[in-house]
Amino acid sequence: MSSRTAPMRLNLGRFVVFATLAFAVCFYGIPLLWLFIAGTRSEASLLTDPPFALGTWEAFSRTWTNLTTYNNFQILTWAGNSLIYSVGGVLLSLIASIPGGYALAQSEFPGRKLILTLTLIAMITPSTAVVLPIFLELNLLGLSNTYAGLILASGFFPFGVYLTYVYFSTSLPKGVMDSARVDGANRFQLFTRIALPLARPIIALVAFFSFLAIWSNYFLAFVLLSDDKLYNLPVGLTALVSGSGALSNLPSNDVPIKKPEVVLAAILVVLPVLLIFMAAQRFVRSGMLSGAEKG
Amino acid sequence: MAAVELKNVRKSFGTVDVIKGVDLTIDKGEFVVFVGASGSGKSTLLRMIAGLETVSDGDILIDGKDVTFAEPSERGIAMVFQSYALYPHMNVYDNIAFNLKLARFGKDEIDKRVKEAARILRLNELLSRSPAQLSGGQRQRVAIGRAIVRNPKVFLFDEPLSNLDAALRVQMRLEIERLHRELGTTMIYVTHDQVEAMTLADRIVALDNGRIQQVGPPLDLYARPNNLFVAGFIGSPKMNLLPAKVLSAADGKATMGLDTSSGTKVDLTTRGASIGDAVTLGVRPETLEVVAAGAAVPAGLTALPARVESVERLGNITYAYLDGGTPEVITVQVMGHSDLQPGQEVQVGLRSDQVHVFDAAGAVMASAVGR
Ligand SMILES: Nc1ncnc2c1ncn2[C@@H]1O[C@H](COP(=O)(O)OP(=O)(O)OP(=O)(O)O)[C@@H](O)[C@H]1O
Ligand SMILES: [Mg+2]
Numbered sequence: 031m032s033s034r035t036a037p038m039r040l041n042l043g044r045f046v047v048f049a050t051l052a053f054a055v056c057f058y059g060i061p062l063l064w065l066f067i068a069g070t071r072s073e074a075s076l077l078t079d080p081p082f083a084l085g086t087w088e089a090f091s092r093t094w095t096n097l098t099t100y101n102n103f104q105i106l107t108w109a110g111n112s113l114i115y116s117v118g119g120v121l122l123s124l125i126a127s128i129p130g131g132y133a134l135a136q137s138e139f140p141g142r143k144l145i146l147t148l149t150l151i152a153m154i155t156p157s158t159a160v161v162l163p164i165f166l167e168l169n170l171l172g173l174s175n176t177y178a179g180l181i182l183a184s185g186f187f188p189f190g191v192y193l194t195y196v197y198f199s200t201s202l203p204k205g206v207m208d209s210a211r212v213d214g215a216n217r218f219q220l221f222t223r224i225a226l227p228l229a230r231p232i233i234a235l236v237a238f239f240s241f242l243a244i245w246s247n248y249f250l251a252f253v254l255l256s257d258d259k260l261y262n263l264p265v266g267l268t269a270l271v272s273g274s275g276a277l278s279n280l281p282s283n284d285v286p287i288k289k290p291e292v293v294l295a296a297i298l299v300v301l302p303v304l305l306i307f308m309a310a311q312r313f314v315r316s317g318m319l320s321g322a323e324k325g
Numbered sequence: 326m327a328a329v330e331l332k333n334v335r336k337s338f339g340t341v342d343v344i345k346g347v348d349l350t351i352d353k354g355e356f357v358v359f360v361g362a363s364g365s366g367k368s369t370l371l372r373m374i375a376g377l378e379t380v381s382d383g384d385i386l387i388d389g390k391d392v393t394f395a396e397p398s399e400r401g402i403a404m405v406f407q408s409y410a411l412y413p414h415m416n417v418y419d420n421i422a423f424n425l426k427l428a429r430f431g432k433d434e435i436d437k438r439v440k441e442a443a444r445i446l447r448l449n450e451l452l453s454r455s456p457a458q459l460s461g462g463q464r465q466r467v468a469i470g471r472a473i474v475r476n477p478k479v480f481l482f483d484e485p486l487s488n489l490d491a492a493l494r495v496q497m498r499l500e501i502e503r504l505h506r507e508l509g510t511t512m513i514y515v516t517h518d519q520v521e522a523m524t525l526a527d528r529i530v531a532l533d534n535g536r537i538q539q540v541g542p543p544l545d546l547y548a549r550p551n552n553l554f555v556a557g558f559i560g561s562p563k564m565n566l567l568p569a570k571v572l573s574a575a576d577g578k579a580t581m582g583l584d585t586s587s588g589t590k591v592d593l594t595t596r597g598a599s600i601g602d603a604v605t606l607g608v609r610p611e612t613l614e615v616v617a618a619g620a621a622v623p624a625g626l627t628a629l630p631a632r633v634e635s636v637e638r639l640g641n642i643t644y645a646y647l648d649g650g651t652p653e654v655i656t657v658q659v660m661g662h663s664d665l666q667p668g669q670e671v672q673v674g675l676r677s678d679q680v681h682v683f684d685a686a687g688a689v690m691a692s693a694v695g696r
Contacts, residue, residue, distance in 0.1 A: 205410030208377050213424035213471070214398035223423075227414040 065300070068293045069093070076289050093294050096286040100270070107259060108266035109298065112245060115180050115262050119244040120237050122185025127236055131194025132225055136202070146195070152188035158249050165253045180254050180262075184244045190236040197232040198225065238310035242303060267295045326389050328353045328479055328511035329374060334383035336369055336535075343369050345535040346383070351513065356505050358522045359515045360558065361532035367515040368483055370532070374513065375404050375481050388478050398427075400479075403472035407484040409464045411456040411471075418452040421470045428475075442470040445507070446500070462493045466500075473508065482514040486521065494518075501525065519561040523547070531555045548694070553687035556607045562644060562656045564681070565613070567606045574598040581606060581682075585650030589629045591675060595682050596691040604690070607681035610658040614674035615645060615665065626674035631655060633669040638662070649673055 064081060071085030072092075098105055133139075134146060164183050165174060173179030202225060210224045226233075248264040255261055258269065271277060274287035329351040336344035343366050351357050359367040372378040374385060376397035385393045392400045412420050421442055425435045443449045446466045456464060465485055472480055485501070486494045498521055505512055505525075516522055522529055523543045531538040531546060531554065539551040543559075550556035556564050569581040572590065579598040583589045583606070591606065598604065614626060622628040631649035643663040647655045655673060665671070678693040 203408065203410065205406045205408040206412060208372075209404065209406060209410040209468075209471070210412070210423070211377065212375060212397045212402065212404045213475075214427040216396075219427065224412060 062300075065293060065296060069290070069297045071290060073288045073290055076293075089290065093290040096288075097291040097294050100286060100291075104258075105263075105266065105270070105295070105298075108261050108263050111177075111260060111266075112262040112264075114177055115184065115247075115251070116241055116244045118177070118181035119184035120240045122181060123187035123190050123240040124233065124237055126185060127187050127190030127240075128194050128226070128229065128233060129221065130191045131196075132198050132221055132229075134191070134195045135198035136207075136225075149188045149191050149195075152186075153192055157243070157247075161250050161253050164250065168254060174254055175256050175260060177260065180251060180260075183250060183254065184240075184247060187236070187240050187243070190240055193236055193239075194229070194232055197229065202228065234310040238306060241306055245303060246299065263295075263299055267292075267299070270295070326353065327351060327386070328355065328388060329513065330384075330386040331370075331374070332384040332386070334370070334373060334385060335381045336366075336373060336378060337381045343535050344373070344381075347535075347537055349530060349537065349540065351511060354509050354511055356512045356514065356525055356527045357530060358526035358528075359513065359530050359532055360517070360522045361538075362558070363517070365532045366535045367532055371404075371481050371483055371513060371515050374400075374479070375402055376400050377404075398424075401477055402479045402481055403475050403477035404481040404483070405465070405468045405472050405485045407487055409456075409461075409468045409488075411464055411467055413456050416453050416455050417448060417459070417467050417470075420456065420467055421448075421474055424471065424475050438474045439470075442474045445473065445504070446470045461489050462497060465489065465497060469501075469504070473504070478511065480510055480512040482512065482516075484515055484517065487517065494521075498524065519559070522559075529559070531558060533558075549689075550607070550681065551689055553605060553607075553683045556681060556683065556689075560609065562610050562658065564607045564609050565651075565655050566653070566683075567608070567651050567655075569604050569606050571598045571600050571602040571604060574600055583629065583651065585629070587630050587650055589627060591627045591677055591680065593677050593680055593682065594693050597684075598682070598690065603685045605683040605687075607683060608675055608679060610644070610656040612676050612679035613655070613657040614676075615647075615657055615659060615663070616672045616674050618670040618672060620672070622672060622674055625678070626676055628672040628674055629655075631671055631673050633665050633667050633671060635667055636663070636665050647671065647673060 067082055067084060068076060069085075070087075070090040071079070071083065072089040075083060075085055075089065134142060134149075168174045168179045168183065171179075173182065206228075207220060207224060210220055215223060246264060247262070248268065251262045251265045252268075255265060258266070261269065270287055271292050274285040276285075276287045276289055276292050327350045329349075331347050331349040334344060334347045335342070347370060359370065361367050369378060373380055374387075376392065376395060376399075380393050383393075384391055387400050387402065397404075412423060415423065418439055421439045422435050425438060430438075439452070440449075443452060446469060448463070448466055448470055451459065451463060451467075456467070459467065465488075468485070482501070486497050489497060501512075501514075502525055514521070514525060526543050528540055529543050529546050530540050533554045539546055539555045541549075546555055546559045550559060550564075553566065557566060568584040569591070570584065572580045572582045574580075574595075577594055577596050579593050579595045581591045581593060581598075581604060583591065614623075616622050616626075616628065618630070629649045631647040634646045634648050634654055636646070637644040641661065643659040643661070643665070645657045645659060645663065645665050647657060649655045657673060659665075680692060681694055682690040682692045684690055
């Protein structure tokens, strides 16, 4: 790679590329920017000031207090629940999909092709389509209104199996596995001592996608959970917002959940995803395999 | 006792037979080199000895023990791969120590062995580096280090030097030779490289199309190839192979007519030729002589008129490529400098006692240099 770069010259092609990119950044970025700014503003300001006016610290902290203290810190319970569901679900999906994908990629056994096909089908089936069957199943098992039930249901992550399968069948250097076998690694050690450490990027990726799916999962949680102490954030906040009438034009009530609180709630859902993305991305991009072979 | 014994070993991938019945006995401490064209099955055979490929039929014995169905780690072998195959997530020390850790050696013993291997391979400075921070030659030394710490009964090398540049290859070749001298362990080595095969091997195993063509000391294969394949494969530049017909044959003498416009006739001592047979005459480039056109040819040489196509001057040696009307150009090796010029008309002198004769099936026939 050359360390010197050619001087940038503006031609039509490059201009079109940049213009398209700039448009996309604005189109998708502005609503997000608005969301974060709006979190600092009072209700009055939201209605009257220009869209990107900054709010005040007082307004923000009042909104924060209103939202968090409402109904005996209910929202903190939901956030905690969300965390439990996500951590549990992500762990379960990792435990299931990483070894699953590895086995599919690295060994030959009868039915392998069939399992791959089923994985693919399960992957493209919309998750909402199976919510009701899952509900009936968990109901039967008496798990429908429990932490374990939702975690169990969200640990099912065929996309993770497929992603891992693709990674292990394309990116694991055969020579490295062979030489570990010669070195005396048994099947289990091959997986734990060689494949798994080399799969850190894919583990991060599967964990991230699985987290994303579980953290923002509304419908499944909505169907499975009837006790509002077990709600996750999306279900809880939806219930809160519709219950408070914050977004409707009904005559004002005395519930302190108004538009600023709704905005802040949305931020609370989005922010962890952003943070986790940034953490996961670092793993995904690091070149785990350099130096193994010719390199 | 033999270090490695292959008994009628076969391998098929699906319906494709890749190894078609190999019998081979390798003695303790021997350095055996597998050579053969790409796809001839060298790697497959080596990987079968390692236990990385299953055996379709036949038996493999290591140190007298049947290991046909044993795991690689139970065979007492170590293997060095063409691609180095280092563990990218471990530093050099851990790469070398990995198999000792799996075998549950004590910390002190591991440390002792790793340090010893590092000393032999001059890796001491590099122990804490990761593979990504090493040069190709250093990586291959680590791979060798990983192999020697386990004190294997047999070392297997699959083209270990082919990713290295020419200078490094020479250096590493000498290191492997030194290693063999110091450790005295049996080694089986796969290569494409003539020089590696000729210099390292106690015996060369020439493989073609899944079958052993010839086994023997390098100079034996060079001087007395069993068949056309070995004749053409061993030696660089290649032996010249000239198609010919038997014109007359009697009393262990025969006259061959070269398939050229000049119709040059060569008188040979050979057995088993009968008139009309198609044969191939093999002559090494260094046994040929270039004589000026029209000049008298020394006694014992048969002259073949030819034109110089091109000349390669390497300083100490000159290679001349001549068009003698044969299907392939004739290579002549001239020691030192030569003032041959492309386009020049010359005569090639064949020494009739240096001509190998192969029958239509490619098998060697008795001749002055044959057997
Ligand atoms: N896993 C496999 N499945 C099917 N065919 C295979 C497999 N491995 C090797 N072969 C075939 O077996 C033959 C021998 O392969 P092998 O790798 O042993 O050749 P080689 O002599 O080592 O060649 P090279 O010099 O190119 O390394 C080839 O024709 C190859 O296509
Ligand atoms: Mg090979």
